[in-house]
Amino acid sequence: MLSRREREKERQRQEMMTAALNLFSEKGYHNVTMHEIAGKAEFAVGTIYKFFRNKEDLYKALILEKAQELKTTILEAVGESADEVDKLRNFVRAKGEIFRAQIPVVRLYFSETHGESFSMLAGLDAEVRTLHNEFLKELAAIFAAGVAKKRFKKTADPYYLAVALDGITTAFLFLWLEAPERHSYPENPDVILNILFKGLLDQ
Amino acid sequence: MLSRREREKERQRQEMMTAALNLFSEKGYHNVTMHEIAGKAEFAVGTIYKFFRNKEDLYKALILEKAQELKTTILEAVGESADEVDKLRNFVRAKGEIFRAQIPVVRLYFSETHGESFSMLAGLDAEVRTLHNEFLKELAAIFAAGVAKKRFKKTADPYYLAVALDGITTAFLFLWLEAPERHSYPENPDVILNILFKGLLDQ
DNA sequence: ATATTTAATGACGCTATATTCATTTTATGG
């Protein structure tokens, strides 16, 4: 068990991270100063440097911790059912819910996975990609299982189906993130899933 | 017609833009200095400021010009056929080809549309999004036409289908962009399109 | 209550870099 001292430290660390998260996700890595972060977290700059070697270190810790959280949360939701179709429904629903609940995290995560990320230079990129890829493989396993059980027709390689479903949900979420007043992420997961479930072409 | 002087100016402007494009797409906006751009373009810093008010101005001009080009090129390819299925095939194929041919542009474009973009603050973001949305509407029109002609079943709202197809192709292209040695963007557009064309569920 | 250790602070040094502008170079026209 953690000592009072250690718990206190952890709490402080979290407060710094939260402040940094909100600022980074709002303005991007380079447009946030350590002084801003310190101000928002209500610490002095020097104190932050007691917890993180430097700005980049803080950013990396943030990204990795949050990416882990996203992956875990979604996979937990998926695991709640044994049926493949329901697993997919849970995935689509959980992804939407997480977005709603954690917009700053998601903004940051996308800027890392899709965007101009300073860490393309450093090594963080690879770790985040690995995480995402592990996630895609879990999704692919659901499609594979569905095919094996004759629940699904094999319309494409399971990994491709995973990429596709992940891509579709992401696209919908961007739409919503950009203009929440114009586009909503469907409440009913089947609105999205039917695009895969039902064939566009007759026969 | 443009005078010799004017044509020369335009050529210079293009060279500056190309240098900036390559640097920005490689290292991101904030990790590129005006001196680097000047060096790569083989001009003095001061000369660049004769063409662009400042760094941000150069970046904006670059993004908008290239986003326009992408949209135009893809829509031209789509327009080459009258048949809806072939239009979609052309779309998937053209998007792949452009990526291959213009990796720096695409990297830059994604960093703007999906990523940590400094211009979230400035107004550029909106213009790029508008452009992308116009594009989605054209894609939606194809689905709508296909449904009207009974070529397609209406598995979802046409705009949603457009979002989905755009999302899927983007997801495949990211995969390829991240690890070209492991994942290739399918040569045959039907590998992607079958995910929409054929239904996953029996019945 | 006092000494000692541990933590927090934030002003300051230093570097990096965007932009300017006095000077040099090149082009134009008489």
Place this chain on the structure above:
DNA sequence: CCATAAAATGAATATAGCGTCATTAAATAT
């Protein structure tokens, strides 16, 4: 061939912001 205008140059300036560290405050031990 010279005079004048237009363009290009890059050294110098101004500023922003990361990270340090001497100082102060708080916690803990004696």
